[in-house]
Amino acid sequence: xxxxxxxxxxxxxxxxLAAFWNVGFQAISMGDLVQETGVSRGSIYSDFxxxxxxxxxxxxxxxxxxxxxxFARVExxxxxxxxxxxxxxxxxASQESFDGPMRGCLVVNTLAQLDPADKETKQYLDFHTTRLxxxxxTVFERENALTGALSDQDVIALAEFTTTSVLGLWSISRKxxxxxxxxxxxxxxxxxxxxxxxxxxxx
Amino acid sequence: xxxxxxxxxxxxxxxxLAAFWNVGFQAISMGDLVQETGVSRGSIYSDFxxxxxxxxxxxxxxxxxxxxxxFARVExxxxxxxxxxxxxxxxxASQESFDGPMRGCLVVNTLAQLDPADKETKQYLDFHTTRLxxxxxTVFERENALTGALSDQDVIALAEFTTTSVLGLWSISRKxxxxxxxxxxxxxxxxxxxxxxxxxxxx
DNA sequence: CTTGTAATGGAACGATCATTCCAATACAAG
DNA sequence: CTTGTATTGGAATGATCGTTCCATTACAAG
Numbered sequence: 001x002x003x004x005x006x007x008x009x010x011x012x013x014x015x016x017l018a019a020f021w022n023v024g025f026q027a028i029s030m031g032d033l034v035q036e037t038g039v040s041r042g043s044i045y046s047d048f049x050x051x052x053x054x055x056x057x058x059x060x061x062x063x064x065x066x067x068x069x070x071f072a073r074v075e076x077x078x079x080x081x082x083x084x085x086x087x088x089x090x091x092x093a094s095q096e097s098f099d100g101p102m103r104g105c106l107v108v109n110t111l112a113q114l115d116p117a118d119k120e121t122k123q124y125l126d127f128h129t130t131r132l133x134x135x136x137x138t139v140f141e142r143e144n145a146l147t148g149a150l151s152d153q154d155v156i157a158l159a160e161f162t163t164t165s166v167l168g169l170w171s172i173s174r175k176x177x178x179x180x181x182x183x184x185x186x187x188x189x190x191x192x193x194x195x196x197x198x199x200x201x202x203x
Numbered sequence: 204x205x206x207x208x209x210x211x212x213x214x215x216x217x218x219x220l221a222a223f224w225n226v227g228f229q230a231i232s233m234g235d236l237v238q239e240t241g242v243s244r245g246s247i248y249s250d251f252x253x254x255x256x257x258x259x260x261x262x263x264x265x266x267x268x269x270x271x272x273x274f275a276r277v278e279x280x281x282x283x284x285x286x287x288x289x290x291x292x293x294x295x296a297s298q299e300s301f302d303g304p305m306r307g308c309l310v311v312n313t314l315a316q317l318d319p320a321d322k323e324t325k326q327y328l329d330f331h332t333t334r335l336x337x338x339x340x341t342v343f344e345r346e347n348a349l350t351g352a353l354s355d356q357d358v359i360a361l362a363e364f365t366t367t368s369v370l371g372l373w374s375i376s377r378k379x380x381x382x383x384x385x386x387x388x389x390x391x392x393x394x395x396x397x398x399x400x401x402x403x404x405x406x
Numbered sequence: 407c408t409t410g411t412a413a414t415g416g417a418a419c420g421a422t423c424a425t426t427c428c429a430a431t432a433c434a435a436g
Numbered sequence: 437c438t439t440g441t442a443t444t445g446g447a448a449t450g451a452t453c454g455t456t457c458c459a460t461t462a463c464a465a466g
Contacts (some may be wrong), residue, residue, distance in 0.1 A: 024316050026229040030454055040414050042457085051454065101319035111377050112315030115229050116304035126380055160384065161391040169370025174314050175328055181363065188364040192395040233424055245427085345420065405457050414461070422453070431444070
């Protein structure tokens with residue numbers, strides 16, 4: 001039965017995002033995508049040039065539906081270390097409650113199978129890491145303004161470190177079944193950052 | 204010309220390891236593997252049941268040729284924080300001098316595209332992370348014996364954190380072109396660990 | 407109702423994949 | 437030289453892949 005209910009194309013991207021996230025870009029086929037999204041081959045190819053372009057749309061959408069809801073509080077005016085702690089807890093809780101395989105972070109997963117020649121995909125990954133680092137840095141600058149414990153360079157280095165370290169959390173999350181191990185990681189990260197900044201560790 | 208010089212099968216695994224590491228398990232084909240290793244299809248399939256089993260042999264070999272040469276000093280009797288610092292610097296220098304695309308760490312790459320149902324491959328990844336955590340933990344215990352700053356639980360948590368954090372370094376290394384950024388990360392990690400343990404940061 | 411549009415299900419295509427198979431052949435052992 | 441074995445290059449297989457194409461059809465606009 002062709003032409004059922006005309007559905008917004010947001011559905012396509014949202015469902016494709018879930019599929020890419022759960023299974024991986026390389027591992028999932030266009031046939032799978034047709035089934036998972038409920039959108040026909042013809043429609044997918046009329047909206048996107050191919051699998052890769054659809055994936056790019058999903059990477060952009062990932063920021064909206066997965067990153068922003070959790071990270072916006074860190075980017076908010078006046079955010080402090082407790083907002084970073086909450087960001088980590090949100091991510092862990094979200095992974096914990098997700099009914100399915102450990103999917104980790106789409107950006108981290110993509111990073112690991114990125115074709116070095118694929119500059120276009122790389123830009124989406126750069127955006128993500130830059131976003132995290134900027135968010136962390138602004139918070140660290142705000143905290144550091146009170147104590148002046150760190151130089152500007154050190155604040156930036158601490159922000160870059162935090163981003164890298166968080167990527168590690170999502171990397172290893174794909175084989176971790178115990179969310180408490182992730183919480184121990186988050187507590188330790190907060191403890192180390194607080195000590196470096198010379199402020200109280202949020203509880 | 205069939206049957207040239209009989210080469211040890213170590214060549215097969217070593218060259219296959221390089222191929223898996225550079226290109227990735229999913230992205231590389233058996234045809235590529237035949238070309239990269241110089242071993243015929245028939246021989247590969249007579250030595251290994253298939254692509255997956257060959258990959259497992261490569262994951263095991265990875266420990267010998269990539270991990271042990273760098274991490275053994277951390278696992279050595281009497282190793283201290285300076286050995287961990289050297290381990291990080293070794294990895295960064297190795298990535299820096301490698302002539303080719305940023306390959307990162309084979310274990311981290313595999314983690315990101317691991318089929319959750321593939322318990323067999325998962326064991327090789329578990330081995331790696333356990334190895335790192337144990338190595339870090341032993342060093343931290345040795346350092347902590349001097350100051351007694353941390354509880355046994357905290358020492359373990361710090362070791363787990365360090366492992367996770369290092370995985371993050373190798374994850375992001377695949378898109379980093381500037382080795383100095385990795386060095387800043389390593390310095391910050393050493394600084395944070397030293398502070399937590401209450402000992403001098405190795406220089 | 408008529409027309410135009412948008413989306414359908416599914417066939418078709420050429421490429422590539424992992425795997426199997428085998429006749430041909432080089433070398434070691436006798 | 438003869439035999440046995442290990443390895444070869446390459447054909448063959450059956451499956452799956454991304455992509456293209458299209459007749460069909462539901463719905464909105466007139």
